[in-house]
Amino acid sequence: MTEKPVKRSVISKPRARFIRETADVRRQALIEATARCLADKGVAGTSVRAICARAGVSSGLLTHYFDGVDALIVATYEDVGARVSAALEQAVEEAGDDPRDQLRACLQANFRAPILDPDLLATWTAFWSLVKTDAKIAAIHADVYGSTRAQLETLLRVIVPEMPPERARLAAISLTALVDGLWLEICLDPTTFSAEEAQAMVERAMMLALGQWRGDAGRGDWVDQSVRP
Amino acid sequence: MTEKPVKRSVISKPRARFIRETADVRRQALIEATARCLADKGVAGTSVRAICARAGVSSGLLTHYFDGVDALIVATYEDVGARVSAALEQAVEEAGDDPRDQLRACLQANFRAPILDPDLLATWTAFWSLVKTDAKIAAIHADVYGSTRAQLETLLRVIVPEMPPERARLAAISLTALVDGLWLEICLDPTTFSAEEAQAMVERAMMLALGQWRGDAGRGDWVDQSVRP
DNA sequence: GACCTGACAAGCCCATGGCTCTTATCAACA
DNA sequence: TGTTGATAAGAGCCATGGGCTTGTCAGGTC
DSSP, rough: SOOOOOGTSOOOOOOOOOOOHHHHHHHHHHHHHHHHHHHHHTTTTOOOHHHHHHHHTTTTTHHHHHHSHHHHHHHHHHHHHHHHHHHHHHHHTTTOHHHHHHHHHHHGGGGTTHHHHHHHHHHHHHHHHTTTTOOOHHHHHHHHHHHHHHHHHHHHHHHHSSSOOOHHHHHHHHHHHHHHHHHHHHHHHHHOOHHHHHHHHHHHHHHHHHHHOOOSSSSSSSHHHHTTO | SSSOOOOGGGGGOOOOOOOOOOOOHHHHHHHHHHHHHHHHHHHTTTTTTHHHHHSSTTTHHHHHSSSHHHHHHHHHHHHHHHHHHHHHHHHHHHTOSOHHHHHHEEEEHHGGGGTTTTHHHHHHHHHHHHHOOOHHHHHHHHOOOHHHHHHHHHHHHHHHHOOOOHHHHHHHHHHHHHHHHHHHHHHTTTTTSSSHHHHHHHHHHHHHHHHHOOOSSSTTTTTHHHTOO
């Protein structure tokens, strides 16, 4: 170790030019590259080199900005989760003032872009597969799902004030589960049913959840109007 | 390369004893070891060495009995899927002759052992994450879900013959999605709601799906009886 | 305009992955 | 009991993964 190897100064292919970016830009680029990797090649194909190649940076940058590839995946989950929440939030805001319209918008937005996206499912399944082994992922999951359900519960109780709290809680859980199940299945295999049919099914479930306490939507023909063409 | 290295004959720690098994026994052992690996450590932790260590065999056996680790995972999916189908089938058979009881049993069995099992979810998410990248897995998935839905659809039409076919199809899809969503969520985070509550929610959805055509279950107090203690 | 700081590229190191290949072992049959 | 052939063990090979180190260059500062 006493001799100083000259190495690089002899031939030394020139180092690639680069531009400096702020930490935020780099982090975001890495997060988006991770999401694309997860979507394209699954968890197995999401390696440090693959992520960094997509982000257009060298592989050393990942550990420079994140505490390893696991931390980057956690950050990606947070980011994707926030983006989904924002899309739902926006749908609610665009729905106007009627809380019933807001609830409908919130549910049905799950079956439109950008949420209805097989790539997003690939990302999501990767996260699900990590919930059991990674406590951090589990905590974020509980947070995301908890707030979604809380929002639904609030809307339900605004629409039907006389609904018992326990009832609203279970209705919110049911609607969330139905949306999740339909979303999962349509992303896995889009040939089974269409997005419009998924929206119709969710609409029907929503009306049934509300209709138990509202005479105006009890057993009318609205049930079929939303399903038949 | 001309000289023949003696190697093993010098010291040669004795090779482990073993017993010969039939191909079926070995395959099954490897499949079960794979399922346990997936459940415990996720896809990332499911390596050839890990699987074979759990199966109690050497790593060479995997390629001897399966065409690589990917093929073993496919075989595991088939096996686990068949076991779930069998559990549902058994629940239906034990339910007696009333098709309504059969439908209820088929739905609610999803929230009892052996299907209600976080380990099983871990296995399942691993498969989901492969559907996008592996055409073989995708085909098996389509088959498993298709037959499940077909069974539900048949039961629905037996119970309510006057239900339009398109209606039965959508109802089967909805019930499947609800069950899947609830099952997914309760396996990911069992603190949000209980298995009994899940069963109650599914019961309610089932009755609503049927009740639209049967006066006897339209808007009675059964709705709450299944939820309140 | 020299210089300092730290973001960045490149590539090395060790661990682990999947798979192959050789050799050892067993069980059945003669 | 000896022979035989398929089954099994386990080391080895090559590729890839993650993390880390080292040196370099961009962009701001005085």
